Amino acid sequence: MQHLATELRMLSRELSLCLERQVRVGFFGSGMGLSLILGFSVAYACYYLSSIAKKPRLVTGGESFSRFLQEHCPVVTETYYPTVWCWESRGQTLLRPFITAKPPVRYRNELIKTADGGQISLDWFDNDNSAYYTDASTRPTILLLPGLTGTSKESYILHMIHLSEELGYRCVVFNNRGVAGENLLTPRTYCCANTEDLETVIQMLLLNYLGKIGPKTPLMGAATFSVGWNTFACSESLEKPLNWLLFNYYLTTCLQSSVNKHRHMFVKQIDMDHVMKAKSIREFDKRFTSVMFGYRTIDDYYTDASPNRRLNSVGIPVLCLNSVDDVFSPSHAIPVETAKKNPNVALVLTSCGGHIGFLEGIWPRQCTYMDRVFKQFVQAMVEHGWELART
16 A cells, blocks of 8 residues: 555656646647646645545554554554545445455355244354364354345455455354345344344354443454444434435335345234335334334334444454444444543544445455455454453
8 A cells, every 4th residue: 555655646746747748838739638637637646645545543442452453453553545536435335345356155054043933044164274273173263244234145244254264264154134045933133232143143233242241252352344333323324315315225125125025924013014115224123123122212222223332341352443434324423432431442443435345456356445454453363362361
């Protein structure tokens, strides 16, 4: 990335010289068009380097965690250079699923029975060919939790598994009930505030679990990416006209599709026709999710589902990457002051990146900034996590 900055600065100087030569041809001469293009290019390069490419803001509640990250996860202190032709939040968010490659991953599926008679689908990548951890009993395990409507097939999940494979680790992807193709055995799906399924998997989504269990969790550390900290603020942002058109309506249809295929399981307790008429995530949650999980009102559900309420209870090292331009998680709702009070929490806040975007490079097919943060952090925790345990 530093090399990219050097190249851009050199390009700016070369364009300036070329512009000066072209202007000499004559302001109204044949070089006028090219001069304007070169002038715009110089101005754009200068704007990009001064206002777009920035170092992330690192917020931690303790000096030891900050030093640990600077030493073992230096990417969180390096300048992030978003893709020069696509750095705007919505563009990054929309483009990533289509432009990034999908590394091939062969899963081993496992269905876990739950106490209520349901089942959870886990997709394992065992990495039996690991050159670093040939003994499976000592091989580190990375637990991955996709987003709201995501599964183990999401491109960002596949990239995390590929990076974990390079490090020699195994991975297991936790699929929310009913979204990964498995049969739904009970009238219950997914709820942001309910962590019973995740607790079941741990004992044989992420911040909420850690906040409830505190230091008793068997996890060494955790990382979150583009988490929506305040559900009310997230919903309000996504209901703005452009965001509703680009994201909210589509995600609502995805949620409706995920439950409609199990429609027969819900008809006794939920008005499914009313659910299928929802035009926003808030309407879907009011008509379906909050009813299914027994909340009196949608406000009660959204209050319980906001991770910022539990951040002060997190008892293991957690790195949280967010972009302040993410329309799914508005910057004013990021719990900076709360993070400053917990020595186990580190917020990494970039100026650009969108929601699960973080594209970088001229043609971002492979690794993103988020991928690099993930790889460095999990490696740091596996290989050097003991340093934090002793402080």
